[in-house]
Amino acid sequence: MTLTNTYPQDERSKAKRYAKRVTYDKDAVRDIVDAAPILHVSFNAPPIESTEPQFPTILPMLGAMCSGTFTDDEQVIYLHGSSAARLFRLGAGQQESGIPVCIAATLLDGYVLALTPFNHSCNYRSAVIFGYATKVTDTDEMMHAMELITNHLVTDRWTNSRTPPTKSELTATGILRVQIDTASVKIRNGGPHDDKKDLKDEATTSRVWTGVVPVHQVMGEPIASPDNMVSQVPASITTWIEDTNDMRKGHMMESMKE
């Protein structure tokens, strides 16, 4: 198989505006999915007579991106849910073709304050992915996907919790595999871009502060559950918290540069 490093562009993913902020690079897509704790997944549920025309639905979900033996080294997204949930029942019912889905991974890096509201913006990293979702039925692949998704949420948590899952846990879990058709990444970095006319207007520039207010997610002190029997928070967790906080702060600082 020939592997290319970019996704093919088509009408769904092609940048219509700010093309210089856009890339179709597979690694860039993966970086953003890897950094996003939550994915937004959109799909068209079967039409309901009372709500024609077709409404899409968005669900916030947990998932992970990977490529490996189960995917012919192609980059796919695994999504996690309940086997009883609508999207997973839909997936099971359309095993051949799959369900068309759109997945968004979005990270906010800063508020960009300009002289005029029109030039205000946000710094962000956004990946938008289009593909077909089918339900994973092979137990080995399911187990593999569950391990990836668990470790994407909390580094190394799979080995640091009670595994493997029981049969009933496996039955109750739904995993969708999304084969990616096309995907794109849009990134905005740096400070505001004001219009020359505003920059020359002293009444405005003397009054309106401009710049960036950076923002990032930060994890706080772990709070043990009443049932917890491990007296000290293990290094696997404190390391994960520190590394993730550092990484997020690093991305935020990086986003300040043009």
Next chain:
Amino acid sequence: MTLTNTYPQDERSKAKRYAKRVTYDKDAVRDIVDAAPILHVSFNAPPIESTEPQFPTILPMLGAMCSGTFTDDEQVIYLHGSSAARLFRLGAGQQESGIPVCIAATLLDGYVLALTPFNHSCNYRSAVIFGYATKVTDTDEMMHAMELITNHLVTDRWTNSRTPPTKSELTATGILRVQIDTASVKIRNGGPHDDKKDLKDEATTSRVWTGVVPVHQVMGEPIASPDNMVSQVPASITTWIEDTNDMRKGHMMESMKE
């Protein structure tokens, strides 16, 4: 007009699972939209022959929720974009019926670590809203929506920047108004819920730490743009940063309770 405090449930919004975590309360929907800096908006672009069946698209967008004189006191969502963007051209082309959209506002409050991956979860606040988007054409309503959206991004920024917008800024801006059909809120709070069997298994409980790792967005030090002429960061900005950071931390702490 009779105003009720809850959205009508239908097939799109009705909770299929974890019904006790779900509410249709209008104020609850608004609280989450108000707290979310970014909204995810999903819509069906006109079908493209090469990508049948219909793929929905997700876009991360800025917007604001409000009710007032322009909306007959009904709660609506205004979305901001470029008048040249696809969704806004679609909105302009379907002024009578509007475009069916689904909007998600999602806030992550914590990572919930249980004994087994199956019982891992996240604490979150999620609002999912279904409605019809039409393009705002009335200049007064546009101006009103732009003020709301600007102040939703940065408190009081409208009066603290160069306003009103120029004619060409107004022409280049697209505002969609989303009339809400139905909406729901799902909230998960508190610690992990482990199975009795796992809680009795000492080999597991002695090894696996359980609890919550809280997470929230935090804004850092403002960085002035090279063009900025205001020597000190104004109180309107420092107050906004402090208040928002406090509010986000407060939500995070609140989410630790069941």
